[in-house]
Ligand SMILES: N[C@@H](CCC(=O)N[C@@H](CS)C(=O)NCC(=O)O)C(=O)O
């Protein structure tokens with residue numbers, strides 16, 4: 042679908058992508074984690090896209106099996122949500138994923 | 146207002162009250178924290194009340210200055226949100242607040 046192609050293009054063009062909602066604290070946490078690591082994520086705020094937001098969220102679920110936000114990708118690879126990302130960070134693996142993706 | 150009276154009645158009748166949203170991880174965290182402490186909170190899911198939800202959220206903002214969820218009360222006293230509650234827990238103060246309110 043056209044929306045699916047948009048997602049794939051976004052993932053191909055941006056080393057870090059976070060599908061987010063502006064009011065969501067888990068989304069805020071993951072966005073600020075990346076910024077603290079000196080890595081600026083490409084953020085898509087699903088609640089600011091009108092009817093396209095829920096449609097995008099459905100596409101992401103089809104692509105990743107995950108229907109929740111935040112939905113995090115590094116180097117085009119699906120990472121997971123907030124807890125997954127924070128766990129990788131605490132295990133010291135997040136920074137290596139970031140460098141592999143050509144960030145910092 | 147009538148909604149304000151409803152809130153005050155809820156706070157008077159329940160030692161622990163959490164105003165929450167079902168989809169919100171911060172709300173889930175605070176609800177499960179209380180349950181882990183053996184304390185069953187009275188939960189109001191603002192997203193399940195139709196148009197009353199946003200109205201209630203406005204009343205709570207008027208009463209507490211807080212417009213976000215989760216919105217936590219113990220013994221009728223405003224505690225704050227998720228981070229506030231978790232901080233009190235880590236400082237060892239949450240359990241004393243709970244016993245003061247007659248819980249566990
Ligand atoms: N463990 C997941 C929890 C994800 C989750 O439950 N996200 C909520 C918001 S905090 C959600 O997407 N709810 C449904 C929605 O907003 O559409 C994570 O760490 O990201």
Ligand SMILES: N[C@@H](CCC(=O)N[C@@H](CS)C(=O)NCC(=O)O)C(=O)O
Nearest residue numbers: 064065066171213214215226227228
């Ligand atoms: N630091 C606060 C954050 C509260 C917050 O930002 N809550 C969000 C949901 S996670 C919220 O209420 N957003 C506006 C809304 O849902 O109406 C806490 O720990 O509770």
Ligand code: FES
Nearest residue numbers: 065066067169171
């Ligand atoms: S909506 Fe509250 S943590 Fe995501």
